Amino acid sequence: MTTKNIALKIKRQDAPDTKPYWQEFEVPHRKNLNIISCLQDIQRGPATTKGVTVNPVVWECNCLEEVCGACTMVINGRVRQACTALVDKLEHPISLEPMTKFPIVRDLHVDRSRMFKNLKKVKAWINIDGTHDIGEGPILPEDERAKRYVLSECMTCGCCLDACPQFTSDNNFLGAATFGQVRLFNAHPTGKHNQEERLEAVMGEGGIADCGNAQVCVEVCPKNIPLTESIADIGGQATLQIIKNLLFK
Amino acid sequence: MEKRRKNFVVIGGGLAGLACTMKLCEAKAQVTLVSYQAVKRSHSVCAQGGINAAINSKGEGDSPDIHFYDTVKGGDFLANQPLVRDMCFQAPAIIHLMDRLGVAFNRSPEGHLEFRRFGGTLYSRTAFAGATTGQQLLYALDEQVRRYEHDGQVTKLEWHEYLEAVIDHDGVCRGAVLNDLRTGDIFTVGGDAVVLATGGPAQVYGRSTGSTVCTGAAATSAYLQGAKYGNAEFIQIHPTAIPGHDKLRLMSESARGEGGRIWVPKTPGDARPPREIPEAERYFFLEENYPLFGNLVPRDVASREIYDIVFNKKMGVAGESMVYLDLTHQSREFLDNRLGGIIDIYEKFTGDDPREVPMKIFPAVHYSMGGLWTDYQDDGNGLIDHQSPRNQMTSITGLFAAGEADYQYHGGNRLGANSLLSCIYTGLMMGPGLIQYAKNQNKVFENVESQVFEKAVNKWKDRFSKIKSMQGRENPYDLHQELGETMMEHVLIVRENAKLEKALTLIDDIETRFADVRCLDTTHWANPTPSFINQLNAMIHLSRIITLGALQRNEFRGAHYKPDFDLKQPSDFDPHEYVDYMEQKNYDEVPEDTFPDGHMAYMKRFESNNEEWLKTTIAHFDEGKPHISYEPVDTSIVPPRPRKYD
Ligand SMILES: Cc1cc2nc3c(=O)[nH]c(=O)nc-3n(C[C@H](O)[C@H](O)[C@H](O)COP(=O)(O)OP(=O)(O)OC[C@H]3O[C@@H](n4cnc5c(N)ncnc54)[C@H](O)[C@@H]3O)c2cc1C
Numbered sequence: 001m002t003t004k005n006i007a008l009k010i011k012r013q014d015a016p017d018t019k020p021y022w023q024e025f026e027v028p029h030r031k032n033l034n035i036i037s038c039l040q041d042i043q044r045g046p047a048t049t050k051g052v053t054v055n056p057v058v059w060e061c062n063c064l065e066e067v068c069g070a071c072t073m074v075i076n077g078r079v080r081q082a083c084t085a086l087v088d089k090l091e092h093p094i095s096l097e098p099m100t101k102f103p104i105v106r107d108l109h110v111d112r113s114r115m116f117k118n119l120k121k122v123k124a125w126i127n128i129d130g131t132h133d134i135g136e137g138p139i140l141p142e143d144e145r146a147k148r149y150v151l152s153e154c155m156t157c158g159c160c161l162d163a164c165p166q167f168t169s170d171n172n173f174l175g176a177a178t179f180g181q182v183r184l185f186n187a188h189p190t191g192k193h194n195q196e197e198r199l200e201a202v203m204g205e206g207g208i209a210d211c212g213n214a215q216v217c218v219e220v221c222p223k224n225i226p227l228t229e230s231i232a233d234i235g236g237q238a239t240l241q242i243i244k245n246l247l248f249k
Numbered sequence: 250m251e252k253r254r255k256n257f258v259v260i261g262g263g264l265a266g267l268a269c270t271m272k273l274c275e276a277k278a279q280v281t282l283v284s285y286q287a288v289k290r291s292h293s294v295c296a297q298g299g300i301n302a303a304i305n306s307k308g309e310g311d312s313p314d315i316h317f318y319d320t321v322k323g324g325d326f327l328a329n330q331p332l333v334r335d336m337c338f339q340a341p342a343i344i345h346l347m348d349r350l351g352v353a354f355n356r357s358p359e360g361h362l363e364f365r366r367f368g369g370t371l372y373s374r375t376a377f378a379g380a381t382t383g384q385q386l387l388y389a390l391d392e393q394v395r396r397y398e399h400d401g402q403v404t405k406l407e408w409h410e411y412l413e414a415v416i417d418h419d420g421v422c423r424g425a426v427l428n429d430l431r432t433g434d435i436f437t438v439g440g441d442a443v444v445l446a447t448g449g450p451a452q453v454y455g456r457s458t459g460s461t462v463c464t465g466a467a468a469t470s471a472y473l474q475g476a477k478y479g480n481a482e483f484i485q486i487h488p489t490a491i492p493g494h495d496k497l498r499l500m501s502e503s504a505r506g507e508g509g510r511i512w513v514p515k516t517p518g519d520a521r522p523p524r525e526i527p528e529a530e531r532y533f534f535l536e537e538n539y540p541l542f543g544n545l546v547p548r549d550v551a552s553r554e555i556y557d558i559v560f561n562k563k564m565g566v567a568g569e570s571m572v573y574l575d576l577t578h579q580s581r582e583f584l585d586n587r588l589g590g591i592i593d594i595y596e597k598f599t600g601d602d603p604r605e606v607p608m609k610i611f612p613a614v615h616y617s618m619g620g621l622w623t624d625y626q627d628d629g630n631g632l633i634d635h636q637s638p639r640n641q642m643t644s645i646t647g648l649f650a651a652g653e654a655d656y657q658y659h660g661g662n663r664l665g666a667n668s669l670l671s672c673i674y675t676g677l678m679m680g681p682g683l684i685q686y687a688k689n690q691n692k693v694f695e696n697v698e699s700q701v702f703e704k705a706v707n708k709w710k711d712r713f714s715k716i717k718s719m720q721g722r723e724n725p726y727d728l729h730q731e732l733g734e735t736m737m738e739h740v741l742i743v744r745e746n747a748k749l750e751k752a753l754t755l756i757d758d759i760e761t762r763f764a765d766v767r768c769l770d771t772t773h774w775a776n777p778t779p780s781f782i783n784q785l786n787a788m789i790h791l792s793r794i795i796t797l798g799a800l801q802r803n804e805f806r807g808a809h810y811k812p813d814f815d816l817k818q819p820s821d822f823d824p825h826e827y828v829d830y831m832e833q834k835n836y837d838e839v840p841e842d843t844f845p846d847g848h849m850a851y852m853k854r855f856e857s858n859n860e861e862w863l864k865t866t867i868a869h870f871d872e873g874k875p876h877i878s879y880e881p882v883d884t885s886i887v888p889p890r891p892r893k894y895d
């Protein structure tokens with residue numbers, strides 16, 4: 001096989017307040033090549049197809065095996081991780097763009113701190129008495145554990161939010177990933193003790209009621225997290241909570 | 250007057266850094282937590298297989314003391330024993346704590362924790378959450394730290410890089426110099442102590458199972474400031490990874506713990522698809538050579554065997570540098586439940602389904618047993634005094650290290666699933682000692698002359714502007730690749746002095762060319778290039794002490810294999826003979842004919858080799874050069890003996 005080149009079109013932006021622009025690059029093809037390797041190639045020879053020397057493309061990555069969530073970007077119009085995007089499975093030329101719903105830092109690197117703030121809002125943690133040795137955790141049936149495990153694989157990558165029509169850069173919708181985490185913690189025997197607090201948070205502004213039920217979140221989630229199921233579940237829990245509030249408060 | 254709050258700077262939000270932060274917050278301290286990236290994306294998320302604790306839930310007779318023995322034996326007796334023993338005794342409480350934090354550990358039919366087998370032990374000792382245990386553990390600690398962040402006790406500085414410790418005139422660490430990776434601003438933060446929980450240095454080898462940020466630059470920077478670095482030459486090569494251009498992706502040892510078998514076709518070059526090769530024509534070399542431990546021999550052993558099969562026996566699959574790791578005899582349901590995470594990885598990156606076809610794997614650089622030298626205080630009973638400020642302190646007062654960044658716990662070779670344990674253990678264990686250290690100080694950082702901080706900042710502002718003005722011919726990323734290739738070729742599984750010497754020359758050459766690097770990007774906003782160039786400089790220094798340590802250590806111990814110094818253990822040797830021999834020697838001369846032929850001579854070789862080499866390598870940077878010296882190892886609990894796994 002003769003070596004062919006892979007053509008890439010990359011949407012770049014120097015800083016949060018400057019205008020985006022496109023540049024084209026070519027890198028040599030190899031077997032099982034992924035987008036990360038292409039970007040690394042560009043670092044080693046940062047020049048456009050036309051031969052103009054440019055600054056290397058800036059992007060975020062770390063684990064390169066789709067568990068850290070860092071290298072999320074829009075590849076050929078679809079939001080996904082660059083490490084698992086294999087060149088041979090993509091249409092060419094390949095286009096790379098930053099995620100669309102988060103503030104741009106530079107090039108393909110965006111600021112997703114909103115997602116972490118949302119985890120704070122819904123108190124996505126278990127309130128333990130302390131770290132000292134007080135013995136075993138709760139006994140749990142394996143099938144319940146397995147249900148929680150699926151939810152706990154969420155790597156805060158933001159694909160589900162980027163694709164969601166309800167989640168925009170100027171509102172404060174919590175979004176599917178956050179609802180999934182509420183479900184994860186409310187399903188834990190100790191986490192349950194604080195479920196009211198979490199439900200209050202999803203019943204407020206930007207909460208579960210704002211979900212437009214577009215269902216795209218679940219289509220783009222790389223971890224196959226049952227997001228629509230979580231949204232329905234949390235919706236149900238919230239309704240119950242409203243009734244409880246009416247009756248007892 | 251309001252009581253002054255203790256104030257710490259923790260660098261790194263992997264398991265070790267988060268565990269330490271949580272423990273400090275629980276003791277009412279304030280913590281500034283610094284990380285290159287969002288802490289939730291730290292390298293610890295990669296860990297797949299599990300975490301060890303001798304809970305003995307299957308009635309196999311396991312105990313923390315056996316866990317301790319397996320660990321020091323696995324590490325070829327190079328680890329300080331009281332620390333290892335304390336870790337193994339704390340392990341059950343650590344797993345229960347993580348379980349209480351909500352980690353979705355797999356459960357037994359009754360609903361207790363489930364355990365699986367891992368390498369280097371005969372017991373089911375490894376707790377796991379599918380095949381994403383590290384991710385699950387990290388998230389649980391991240392959540393607890395977020396809770397403290399919400400309560401105002403933690404200030405996170407994500408997208409910040411640690412450059413160096415701020416050290417005052419008395420040689421005491423008073424804070425850290427940081428680089429804001431977005432604004433490019435260089436500034437200091439003060440603290441009662443600084444903890445480096447900055448992970449491992451796998452990037453020194455270019456491609457490895459490690460993440461892209463694992464450059465070891467933070468620990469190396471401490472070494473360049475005068476901190477001792479221990480056992481640098483002990484680099485673990487994991488036997489089973491998927492070859493790749495950007496990364497060598499790990500296929501966890503849990504694949505073998507759950508029944509995975511390693512084999513090659515008996516006929517070299519056999520081109521048939523693997524499933525068409527009948528069982529009788531497959532060579533299960535680990536099972537045949539190590540009937541007792543089989544596929545679960547320790548990593549150093551398995552990697553050497555695979556290397557031998559591929560390079561010496563030329564039996565790699567289809568003549569390539571690969572062997573099969575086969576899970577196809579297990580049911581789909583079983584594999585999805587216990588190994589889903591790694592099966593997905595293999596499928597996503599190669600397009601093949603490991604439930605249907607055996608995986609093709611090869612060894613890869615994985616873990617550094619070596620790291621910053623750290624201290625400890627034993628309690629005189631074979632455990633650790635948890636209140637001691639000496640615990641985990643580097644040789645620079647006030648600068649501590651934890652997790653993969655330190656050199657303790659794993660000796661010459663780490664056992665699978667012991668690292669997640671040592672990371673969480675160090676983070677938690679050092680908490681009370683840090684508090685004690687802060688209490689004992691006679692001066693707090695707020696009262697240290699401001700010039701100390703200013704000087705540190707100016708040095709680094711200067712350095713970064715120099716880096717930005719570098720306009721030579723060398724591409725830093727290319728040079729990094731070359732450094733990695735040099736290390737892979739010369740300082741990997743099989744080590745020969747001639748090659749190691751060659752590597753030193755090549756590293757010198759890379760260092761010379763480093764001066765001619767081109768800073769590809771000189772802009773001011775979110776520009777990763779200057780940082781990378783600085784990290785590359787650190788990697789060059791680190792590669793030198795890895796190589797130098799390896800060159801000088803003329804023996805074969807754990808992951809450090811030098812065939813020229815192999816003591817040639819007789820194949821019918823039983824390690825108990827050595828215990829008998831040592832005991833008899835205590836009383837009397839041992840007659841030559843007490844043991845089978847050749848055994849006595851071997852034991853004498855073993856004994857004198859230990860006298861010469863059972864010691865920790867210390868690298869110390871002084872006047873621009875590394876100096877190697879050695880320190881004794883505490884083997885007061887289990888006397889060293891030959892390792893054997895068949
Ligand atoms: C693929 C893979 C699988 C593994 N599987 C297992 C397993 O099953 N069981 C097991 O026990 N072990 C396993 N290990 C080993 C284990 O994962 C690591 O040793 C462990 O996670 C290291 O944790 P840590 O807290 O020391 O550092 P890390 O998790 O590496 O975290 C380091 C932190 O420091 C930060 N940092 C580093 N340098 C700087 C700097 N200069 N400035 C600012 N921040 C910095 C990083 O951002 C990060 O937050 C595996 C390793 C790999 C590579």
Ligand code: SF4
Binds near residue numbers: 225
């Ligand atoms: S739910 Fe899925 S898509 Fe959304 S952040 Fe989590 S992993 Fe990403």
